[in-house]
Amino acid sequence: MKGRRAHYLAAAAPLVLVLAGTSAGATDTLTSPQVSSLTVVAPQDDAYKVERTGTATRTDTPLANVPQSVTIITDEAIRDQSMRSIADVVRYVPGVTSGQGEGHRDAPTLRGNSTTADFFVDGVRDDVQYFRDLYNVERVEVLKGANAMIFGRGGGGGIINRVMKKANWATERQAAVELGSYSLRRFTADVGQPLAGGFSGRIVGVHENAESYRDFVEVERWGLNPSIGWRDDRLTVVASYEHFEDDRTVDRGIPSQAGRPSAARRSAFFGDPDQSFAATRVDLLNLAVEYQLTPDLVVRNRTLWGDYDKFYQNVYPSGAVGSNGMVNLAAYNSRSDRENLFNQTDLVLKADVAGLNHTLLMGAELGRQVSDNVRLTGFFNSTSLNMPVSLASPTRGGVPIAYRPNGSDANNHVVANAAALYMQDQVEITPELQLVLGLRYDSFDLDYRDNRSPARFSRKDKLWSPRFGLVYKPVGALSLYASYSVSYLPSSGEQFSSLTASTAGFEPEEFKNYEVGLKWQPSPVVILTAALYQLDRTNTTSPDPANPNRLLLTGEQRSQGFEASITGQVTSRWQVLGGYAYQEAEITRTTAAAPRGRQVPLVPEHSFSLWNKVELTPMFSVGLGVIHQTDVYTSISNAVKLPSFTRADAALFVRLQERLEAQLNVENVFDKDYFPTSHGDNNILPGAPRSVRVGLRTSF
Template identity: 45%
Template structure:
């Protein structure tokens, strides 16, 4: 067996006006399974079941954004990717992290890399990715705690011993930002290869004083260590520094208009920094023809700081004063995460089985400190802005915690003849947290142990080989210490975890080998639900039971030889059970996203995309004062041209019609204006 991944030359790092939708990254002997991709269409996934399974046989809603689409749309952040996934709302993340809402459930921690938890708060880069997978619905069986509305999994590029290849891209945008990405793969012998991905970027913004720099490098060594056994060792270093920007305030329940470029902070003091070291070792191979084993160990260290001054309330008038709030927060987290899966396959005959038994262990230590600051002025004048100074001097929170998790799970994918598949699974989790609140004095130790059982049941009916109907039930939970293990109060320490239950039915149809349609109807219930208090986001309130019902439609692949698409439609109704007047935050009723690529000839291609979101609430709607973000429609475009067989030039224009809109929010008074028209020019080369 050859090593890892065979990568087609046309699918290397360059943008590529040629072959927009051809086969990419065919798996041979994977260290990290990237899954087969055909342009914008992904054919299979390892993430949804922890076994290599065709997407048509997965009983849940899954969207995959491939490397080809990421390149074609010149995406530079996870937020860019998820804005083109209907039903996923990108949050502001307080200007320092990825934050999203899936099926009405807001999260900063439901992120994974190659199926392993990646829950620290930061902006995740895309330079070393093969694809991004969005799996909707709570599936603790596969991922453990959290993931109430779904999870985001990034799949890393893997080395190949089949051929040497490489590429690079340089780009610049009309705001003044620029950067370079590089990707080099080198076989060291017939059974060993090294892949190196690197990036360096400087970002600029239409917003005053907002800028950033980041650098990342990811060497990845893989080898066939014995017949049928492979090992891979990856190390990633990320250094990110940028302005912490929390947008503009509201006025009378609407975003404050006319101040899209105004910065509501302290220039030079609003900053967020991250230094991350992430090492991963993976070994996998076959014990026999029917039995395989894989194991992954991740060790990571994250040093995070963010300091911010931000709108602490609504403006007094369109030309009046804006109250300011502030704090500085540091997080130091050390992760050790291990998972191993034993897979037994019995194929052929009237009943087939693919049985997986797995074990996970996690040890995460977190030190956190928050300092409140003293401002030289408590407000910022809209008519005569004079920025104050700030000194962060007063400790308001200091905690240390250690979380140890142990999980055992089993799953059986049962084939009942040619037309019916049944998936049955059960997982047991033990979540053990202990720590100390050092403030206020005296020190207050806290601890809690939760043990939860999470089932999963899925039924797939395939009337023909290229179409499936499915139904599924799944459940997940979230401990009371929250996603980031901040603390347990004397009250929350005695409360049971939040629980999520999802019922879903759907259909998938591979219209052709290069084109697919999907549909899903779901109901997601969250019990023991909590949310940040809209009046004071630092306080958590209990809201009881919430319910989200929705419809999701998806399309991906090549419609004709010259036309490739990716996108879909989502309708969601998310509210407090028994009270339709209390709606969940950042969940628009309707959202649409569609990206198209058209091949004019062998050298010239055109891209056209549209995203639409209806009105949404910036925070959970509890009063008439809750801020409502108006709906919007944004159009993006691109031109691709192959200068030579190995050199491409690409122009992407975001917000082509210069739409005035609100991109995201954190609460009622931290609202981000959408960027005006912005062009990015990319030059890419392959060798």
């Protein structure tokens, strides 16, 4: 890396026009039509709409029969809006916002619960802190509410699952180049080919270099993801391997001033860019096997091995702007190495018992995660924990910084072993009434060794996670549902770093989600959804009133709200993707972080997004999107607010030839100043000014 570089729905949204001619068609992942959900494919003209999922229930299920809120962003929607990150995706997912993640990781907030670990690849855990690229993604599925019955520990507010591109016995020939503001250069390729003897191969790749609207900030990343598959009439095997590297400047944004974002320049970098960087290396090996024993019985096994190597270092604003116009900088670095190994086996049986149709899922999961973590504090000129800089001149380079252990730092080795059994029955009581019942048992054992002392802690949790859902279809196009589900987060925390002598004996945090909703398909190509929910988080730590130095498990948080979304084709030339969310999330009983009544950060009361695409002619399509968010607190202190904002985006698509297409994306068309997110009160990320990206894509 180089160094420089009150309840309302938004009044009306401009109708957006986007490319119609470039959509080659969404692909869904289905192998055997009877019960399976492993592989492949049916082209669709309605490129934003997905009607089925194999993730939400671990069986091939129509979305109309899933008793929870699910938002799916397809490859076509990702491509049309030139999305490159999870943060880009969740802009169009109601009830989800993206945190700044200290400038080096994905950090969404789902229904008021911030997470860095609730990520999955093809339904298997991918819980390391890094920025995920979308170059090899078929679609991104966001399942909201407590999801432990399907995914295990965590997932209290929801999970984000990436369905990956892999060998699918279809011919794929695509390459694209994208150039844009701030020296963006991005190249992607996707080549797939059916082969002789039942084999199929595919390789997907990306390389990107970019600078930023932020001074001195740049990123370089590349990834390569080959896969190979083999199948006969009953057996399907797909193996894939991904190597991904991401090198970037760690940008922690700007500090606050008098309870608002400071008056710093939008581009101003606070800290030392030469000592603020992150390097991530990810290797993922994915093996999926599916055997169709009978037309109504299938066995699946998936193994995911992941090796993650990450180091980051940053110099950043550690406090608000003082009355003298000065800001303190602090510094630290961190290395995290993790190796994951997960194996899942599912048996799916369709049967008629006592006149009722059942889809029965029985499964087991084994997992082992080994982590090594080292964190060191930076001392300026070898002695001071802080260095003051002025608001007018916040970039400071060349100051010697010594990194060494301090009281709050870490040097630990963690081994987590998990084993789970689960069972689920989807019962068709009548053609109009369906029942979903599920129960999962997790055994989660964690051993924690502090390398700085003789201290060793261990924690064993036995977790029972139920799921209940009822789906009623008064008419064929309308589904009404009610659901109840429970998730748990062990006291070690989502990244295993919270275990101490005092917390090792604590019960896990508990998440209970109550939800009612509907899914309506007024036409074959449009889906409308709505959900009303309450999510209670209990067993959070709180100070003992009699002894503030002692922690108790009496803290509570409640999130409740309403979500609505629309996806599909309004007309043959007009496609839409959008949603609205009304949310309230607050501390309901005092926790270790905040007293009762505090609002949860990064949860806007109202948020709205809409992306439409309209084909003007067979050659031209245009687009316009709108994103609106009311003000949010930056942290649980409720001391700093980010103001509300509305942003408009636009696009133009041109079919130059049958296999050659061009597109122009303009982000923040009206060049508005806004602040979309933060990490705490003094790491506030200014929004990008007007940015332009031009792409050329070919099929061959």
